[in-house]
Each structure stands twice: as C-alpha cells, then as structure tokens.
Amino acid sequence: MLLLILAGCKPGGLPFLSQTYPHQNYGDQLKKQGLNNTRIGKQWLNQARLALKNPVRVEVPFAVNGVFYTEQVEALAWKFALKRGASINVSASWQSPDSSGIFIDLFQEQEGKWKHLGAPSQLEYKLSFESKEEGNYLLRIQPELLGAGRFSLQIQYAETYSHFPVQGKDSRAIWSVFGDERDGGKRQHEGIDIFAERGTPVVAPVSGMVSTVRNGGLGGKSVWMQDSKRGHSLYFAHLDSQAVQKGKRVQPGDTLGFVGNSGNARNTQPHLHFGIYARFDGAVNPYPFVDNLFKPVPVLTDFPVQKLQIVKGVKANLRYGPGTSFDVIAALERGDLVWVKGYTADWVQVETPSQHKGFIHSSLLASAELQPARLAEEKWAFWDPFLHPADSFRLNEEAVFVLGKYENYQLLQDRNQNDFWVSLQ
Secondary structure, three states: OEEEEEOOOOOOOOHHHOOOOHHHHHHHHHHHOOHHHOHHHHHHHHHHHHHHHOOEEOOOOEEEEEEEOOOOOOOEEEEEEEOOOOEEEEEEEEEOOOOOOEEEEEEEEEOOEEEEEEOOOOOOOEEEEEEOOOEEEEEEEEEOOOOOEEEEEEEEEEOOOOOOOEOOOOHHHEEEOOOOEEHHHOEEOOOEEEEOOOOOEEEOOOOEEEEEEEEOOOOOEEEEEEEOOOOOEEEEEEEEEEOOOOOOEEOOOOEEEEEEOOHHHOOOOOEEEEEEEEOOOEEEOOHHHHOOOOOOOOOOOOOOOOOEEEEOOOEEEEEOOOOOOOOEEEEEEOOEEEEEEEEOOOEEEEEOOOOOEEEEEHHHEEEOOOEEEEOOOOEEEEOOOOOOOOOEEEEOOOEEEEEEEEOOEEEEEOOOOOEEEEEOO
16 A cells, blocks of 8 residues: 555545546546547557566666657556655656646555556646655556657655654764664564764654653653654653653654663663564564655756667667666577667666567667668568567568668668568578
C-alpha cells in the first residue's frame, strides 16, 4: 500500500480511491467508439499491457527524455525498488505540436501482478507518494492515440519527515543503523543512532501526541510519541533530559528533549537512539523515513531526436538498467541497430529488433546513416523477420540504402522510404 498525494485530486477523496483513472477512462472511450476493433486501437490497448510485462529497470534518482512518434503506437515503463518509508516526487513534461496529452500511471507489484495505485492530472504531470511497503514499483507513460511529442521524466527521492529528529543535523549524523548486532549478537539494533553534542534539541519529526515519558531501563530518559498521520509509535532514547509531558500534542519541530547518553549508553558518546514501531509489524527501519540527503537527479537540457542508432564500438553491452551495476542482457556487435526509446545523462534506453529492452552507454552508439547500395540479385525481404518471419515478399529493387544490421539480417530502405529486412546469408 502507498500513501499517495496526487495533483488534480477530485472532490470527495484521492484519485487512487476511485474505480477509474484517466488512462482507463480513455481506453473505455476507445471501446465505446469501436476503435478497440481497429488495428491501431488494438495496438494502443495492447502496448499498455505489454509495457507492464516488460519494463526496464532503473534506480532512483532517475531522469529520462524521449520522443513519441505519430506512426508508432507504444508505451514505456520503468521499474524501481523502494524501501518502506521512502518518499518520491515524480514530475514530467510533455511538448506536443497538437493538443494530445500523455497518461502517467503508478503501479505496485503484488503477487506477480501490477496493482494500479494512482495517476496525476493531465494538466500537471506531478505526483508525490510515500511507500508503505518495501517492494517493486512501476511508472508507465503512454500518449493518446496518434499522439506525438517530446517528453521528460524525473523520479527523485524526497523527505518523508518534514523535520530531522535532531536539530541542526542530517542523515550524515547516523553512525549506527537498523539491524546492527547488539550484546554479541544476542539481539539486533531496533533503530538508528544519531550522534550530536550533548544538549542538542531532539525534535518531533511529525505531528502527534506524546504517549510516554520514561526514566529507566535500557533507554534511560526517553520519550514515546504517536505519529498522527501513520499511526506509528516513535521512540526517542538516551536523552539528557525531557521537555514534554505525557498527553502533550506536538507539531513538527517541537522540542521533545535533549541529546544525552542515559541508560545503557552511559559509556558512549552522546546520541539519540531513534526507533519506529508499526502496529502489527514491530520495529521498522527508520532510515528511509529520516533520510534527507539525496543525489540530484541528472536532467538533460537537450537531446537528439533519433529513432535509430547503431553500435559503433567492437561490441556494446545491453544492460537491464542505466549503469554497469546492472546485469548484461546481451552483447551487441559493431553495426547492430537499436531503436531509441529515451536518453539519460550517460545512457540510451533502447530496444533491439528482437524486442530486448535495456540501456547502452551513449559513448558506444552513433547515428544510423543511410548508405547507398545495389542488390546484385533478387532477394526475399521481410517487414519483420524477428516477430513475423512468414511475412515475406520478393524484392526486385536494385538501388537501396543500407541502415544497418541485426543478427543475420540487414535493414534496407527503398527510394520511397519503406524499411525492410533481407538475409545476410
């Protein structure tokens, strides 16, 4: 489950609580008009489903720019992992020569299926959400039928709590993390330790109510408060002194106490032990909730508009995501063609003619240039030998242009700019 805060909310509740959403409404309209029985209408609906089955993998932060073309019916999807408590801001822009728009939809993977969570308004392509569950999420973009234009998309981490628990500090002050061994491995650390000078104010990171003020036990002088938004119990331990009483309602930034080393921390440097306990789940990792230092998302200010590129090096690794930490899907050879789907700062999102999707480093690709050639003999040609090998015809054309190759086929173009493949064997 996610707590979703979306642009363009309708009266009476958030969009993810409703039965329908813009993409679904648009698909229903196509069906009412009978367009779902046309070739192009079927393609549009099918591409929306295929994007969920075969997304590319990315890591947050992520930014990509790309182009949708009128003659190509497609949808793009990006899959990413989130920790529980992590928050994300998603923003997109769309520039179209006409009035067509795009649909942006957020999904969560549940039991091998993608559950729709919500969608932003088509007037302002922005949404913010907080993950209530660790797992995989997916963002899909699809233009309206025959819609064309340039898009940009950014996914950036955002602060979940409006205030860091220790005044004047940030997540760099966390020196001991959730799950660390304690007492020689007999137990695990059920929180994080934030180190600061003795007497530094400990503040409420969210609004809520103080439920317990205690002095004694492992935590020494401690404060418990209830997060009014999420229902979590927040634990602040090893304080030098407390500044609140049980039952007090607090707002983000209100002082709860002061950093110390009371309890079983008396032989350590002053620090705050901060823990989060969720109803029915027990202790959860506080780090994603309090992290407030994020790498900036690399955004391209300009990018080439190219449908097709070729491998210019001896070989190029096609990877699942934009980085060398992602596994290799396939190794492409010099002159191999790929269809361009988007550009990041250093990587190009591509799809091979055999429909493998992934990323290749931009330094390994070049523009596909038309090279004039002549066919010495009549050949069998194919519109798509990888997906529809039986769909062939005899080619009598002598003067052609070579675009590139892939596996055992060469992509040619005739004088009327029709593309087709011929066997290299």
